[in-house]
Amino acid sequence: MVKVTFDGIEVEVEEGTTILQAARKIGGKVVPPAMCYYGPLKGSGGKCRVCLVKVAQGSAKDPRPMPKLVASCITQVQDGMVVENTTNEDVLNARKGIVEMLLINHPLDCPVCDQAGECNLQDLSYEHGVSAQRFEEERRTFNKVDLGPYIQLHMTRCILCYRCVYTADQITEKRVHGVLGRGDAAEIGTYIENVIDNDFSGNVIDVCPVGALTDKTWRFKNRVWFTKPMDAHRDCPTCSGKVTLWTRGEEVLRVTARKDQYNEVEEFICNTCRFDKKEVSDWTIEGPRHIERGSVISANHYELPVVNVPIVPNLPTSTKKNLPQE
Amino acid sequence: MGLKILTEHINVPGIETLEVYRKHGGYRSVEKALKTMSPEEVVEEVKTSGLRGRGGAGFPTGMKWSFLAKPEGVPRYLVCNADESEPGTFKDRWFMQYNPHALIEGMITSSYALGANTSYIYIRGELMFVLRILEKAIAEAYAAGLLGKNILGSGYDLDLHVAPGGGAYICGEETALLESLEGKRGNPRNKPPFPAVKGLFASPTVVNNVETISSVPWIVNNGGAEYAKIGVGRSTGTKLISASGNINNPGVYEIELGVPVEEFIYSDQYLGGIWKGRELKAVVPGGSSVPILPKNLILKTAAGEDRLMTYESLSDGGFATGSMLGSGAFIVFDEEQCIVRNTWNYARFYHHESCGQCSPCREGTGWMEKVLHRIEYGHGHQQDIDLLVSVAKQIEGNTICPLGDAAAWPVAAAIRHFREEFEWHIKHPKEATAPGAVYRGKLDAVTA
Numbered sequence: 072m073v074k075v076t077f078d079g080i081e082v083e084v085e086e087g088t089t090i091l092q093a094a095r096k097i098g099g100k101v102v103p104p105a106m107c108y109y110g111p112l113k114g115s116g117g118k119c120r121v122c123l124v125k126v127a128q129g130s131a132k133d134p135r136p137m138p139k140l141v142a143s144c145i146t147q148v149q150d151g152m153v154v155e156n157t158t159n160e161d162v163l164n165a166r167k168g169i170v171e172m173l174l175i176n177h178p179l180d181c182p183v184c185d186q187a188g189e190c191n192l193q194d195l196s197y198e199h200g201v202s203a204q205r206f207e208e209e210r211r212t213f214n215k216v217d218l219g220p221y222i223q224l225h226m227t228r229c230i231l232c233y234r235c236v237y238t239a240d241q242i243t244e245k246r247v248h249g250v251l252g253r254g255d256a257a258e259i260g261t262y263i264e265n266v267i268d269n270d271f272s273g274n275v276i277d278v279c280p281v282g283a284l285t286d287k288t289w290r291f292k293n294r295v296w297f298t299k300p301m302d303a304h305r306d307c308p309t310c311s312g313k314v315t316l317w318t319r320g321e322e323v324l325r326v327t328a329r330k331d332q333y334n335e336v337e338e339f340i341c342n343t344c345r346f347d348k349k350e351v352s353d354w355t356i357e358g359p360r361h362i363e364r365g366s367v368i369s370a371n372h373y374e375l376p377v378v379n380v381p382i383v384p385n386l387p388t389s390t391k392k393n394l395p396q397e
Numbered sequence: 398m399g400l401k402i403l404t405e406h407i408n409v410p411g412i413e414t415l416e417v418y419r420k421h422g423g424y425r426s427v428e429k430a431l432k433t434m435s436p437e438e439v440v441e442e443v444k445t446s447g448l449r450g451r452g453g454a455g456f457p458t459g460m461k462w463s464f465l466a467k468p469e470g471v472p473r474y475l476v477c478n479a480d481e482s483e484p485g486t487f488k489d490r491w492f493m494q495y496n497p498h499a500l501i502e503g504m505i506t507s508s509y510a511l512g513a514n515t516s517y518i519y520i521r522g523e524l525m526f527v528l529r530i531l532e533k534a535i536a537e538a539y540a541a542g543l544l545g546k547n548i549l550g551s552g553y554d555l556d557l558h559v560a561p562g563g564g565a566y567i568c569g570e571e572t573a574l575l576e577s578l579e580g581k582r583g584n585p586r587n588k589p590p591f592p593a594v595k596g597l598f599a600s601p602t603v604v605n606n607v608e609t610i611s612s613v614p615w616i617v618n619n620g621g622a623e624y625a626k627i628g629v630g631r632s633t634g635t636k637l638i639s640a641s642g643n644i645n646n647p648g649v650y651e652i653e654l655g656v657p658v659e660e661f662i663y664s665d666q667y668l669g670g671i672w673k674g675r676e677l678k679a680v681v682p683g684g685s686s687v688p689i690l691p692k693n694l695i696l697k698t699a700a701g702e703d704r705l706m707t708y709e710s711l712s713d714g715g716f717a718t719g720s721m722l723g724s725g726a727f728i729v730f731d732e733e734q735c736i737v738r739n740t741w742n743y744a745r746f747y748h749h750e751s752c753g754q755c756s757p758c759r760e761g762t763g764w765m766e767k768v769l770h771r772i773e774y775g776h777g778h779q780q781d782i783d784l785l786v787s788v789a790k791q792i793e794g795n796t797i798c799p800l801g802d803a804a805a806w807p808v809a810a811a812i813r814h815f816r817e818e819f820e821w822h823i824k825h826p827k828e829a830t831a832p833g834a835v836y837r838g839k840l841d842a843v844t845a
Contacts, residue, residue, distance in 0.1 A: 142587065168791030231759065253565070253752050254753045256753070
């Protein structure tokens with residue numbers, strides 16, 4: 072076990088843990104955001120750079136600070152490491168800059184996007200972005216692509232987190248899509264028009280942090296905040312059958328895997344459960360699902376801004392915001 | 398003209414053949430190292446020599462070699478980075494084309510020092526003709542028993558392969574190079590783990606530049622202490638400089654580190670002064686990614702001392718008033734050149750070459766290019782200059798690999814030293830976009 076100090080809070084974690092996982096052990100508002108890192112997927116992370124933190128002290132043995140901000144999702148902790156996230160102005164500024172970069176080519180079509188309400192990028196820009204726009208040029212656009220009968224790829228919204236590529240690599244037998252091109256012309260694609268066709272392909276929709284990969288059986292049916300999440304299960308021969316149903320009245324509008332507060336799925340589910348079982352009678356309903364994720368589907372999430380959490384001691388004044396007094 | 402280590406025999410006819418190369422003392426270092434020295438002794442000599450990485454970063458080679466992890470039962474690799482693609486750099490291509498055996502000799506000696514039994518030369522895809530020259534030379538070396546099993550009866554085995562890339566700038570970054578060499582998409586890896594621990598095929602790997610590896614034979618033959626005597630301070634040895642731009646004698650020069658920049662530009666034995674007798678405006682001393690310096694700062698440091706062609710002197714004053722030796726691509730601009738257009742051209746290159754893996758570089762390089770394009774073509778706004786500075790700052794240091802820094806530095810430096818020229822472009826779009834127009838105002842460089 073090693074001791075790490077994260078934003079002034081000491082936590083003991085096992086050796087080999089990443090800084091992000093250590094922060095998640097503390098939980099709450101000190102956890103850095105993550106757009107590309109996805110716990111269940113090996114090798115993910117390090118790409119979006121929103122989880123950058125400052126390592127103010129490398130370890131007890133070598134107390135020098137790390138010269139650059141490091142990606143917390145892939146950097147392992149050392150004994151005696153001191154990490155600053157919400158208490159460091161450089162980190163918050165760098166994150167602001169990166170959110171701006173992620174948004175310059177994003178269409179911001181939230182009003183017509185199915186992901187709106189549970190979108191990681193929405194939450195991220197709400198918490199760390201700036202409201203003004205400095206980018207004047209035309210945004211990069213792509214045509215919509217149908218990846219088989221169930222999935223639609225809307226590349227314009229993609230932030231190239233590579234999660235869907237890792238998912239296809241690690242939980243399906245054959246991957247037919249990947250990243251083509253480079254720079255800001257890079258895109259997710261199948262190169263020659265191809266259909267993603269296997270039992271677990273639907274999981275790429277769950278891992279997508281934005282609305283780039285959407286469920287065609289759910290597109291434009293409803294808004295997520297009007298639907299009620301229910302935990303349910305069924306006896307499925309291919310997967311665990313443990314899912315979340317998104318219902319409105321008697322209707323099952325959508326089936327997804329059960330996700331934790333960081334949007335990471337507990338267990339991947341198969342396409343039959345996800346796309347074909349849309350009747351209440353197909354499922355044994357366990358009860359309402361409590362959504363802890365920061366989005367409009369969890370009520371009153373934005374009452375406190377990130378930086379005013381009382382458990383963070385000695386906040387620099389620059390990070391404090393004046394709250395409206397009740 | 399100083400001592401020649403790499404280019405002494407490069408003009409000898411037929412030096413690309415093994416026979417002529419050996420007649421001029423070639424492969425002596427292989428015999429000496431394999432028969433009389435232990436691998437540790439070779440590493441020690443390189444450490445003593447103070448040889449520094451010639452690819453751009455200038456990291457001490459001996460130190461890099463001693464960091465190589467040596468776990469039991471795991472192969473080690475030496476990879477030569479011949480993916481020379483920095484705009485302005487052409488020394489390695491020229492050197493490999495005319496003297497391929499010098500690189501192969503360096504590869505054998507260095508591989509022996511590192512205990513690698515398989516080594517690779519990763520060459521840029523555009524250089525197919527050089528690849529053929531190298532393959533021919535390697536075949537000769539195999540036939541002469543200098544490669545393969547039991548080299549020169551010493552019991553040491555080495556296989557040397559040449560692998561061409563697809564011609565991507567990013568594959569010159571060492572971890573992207575290793576990915577590409579493994580047959581994957583050339584995306585840089587997250588560090589740590591560093592290649593010295595987990596590199597090619599998850600084994601310990603050293604990646605060195607062509608020029609670095611080619612300097613090793615001389616060090617083995619003459620001793621590291623002898624090499625350390627050349628040059629100034631911690632910048633030891635000789636360096637190949639690819640000189641281009643508005644000069645009378647462009648080309649590759651081998652210089653002893655420590656030549657004054659003024660002498661290098663104006664002396665007839667080097668660049669021979671500025672083309673058509675014009676005035677010097679600015680110099681990019683180490684390849685397109687390093688900061689540009691205006692005339693007053695390239696000839697003298699901010700403290701008023703003579704600027705020398707060394708790692709330390711060129712970076713004197715940090716990025717505020719200094720630059721870097723980088724890969725030694727010395728690009729000279731005369732008074733007729735437009736800094737805005739040039740900066741836009743560099744930004745366009747980095748936009749095109751960004752791999753698109755991490756967000757600041759993927760989005761930021763394109764953004765900078767678009768803004769610079771706007772300024773160059775007369776549609777800029779006054780706040781664009783600060784916007785560029787801010788975007789460059791958002792990229793710098795926040796990316797996976799140094800390409801983000803390489804894209805941000807030239808833009809930030811051009812604005813730092815030539816802000817007035819940018820302002821003139823924005824204020825007078827008509828004059829600035831006229832054919833052949835160039836800013837004639839005083840170039841008031843920041844000197845503090």
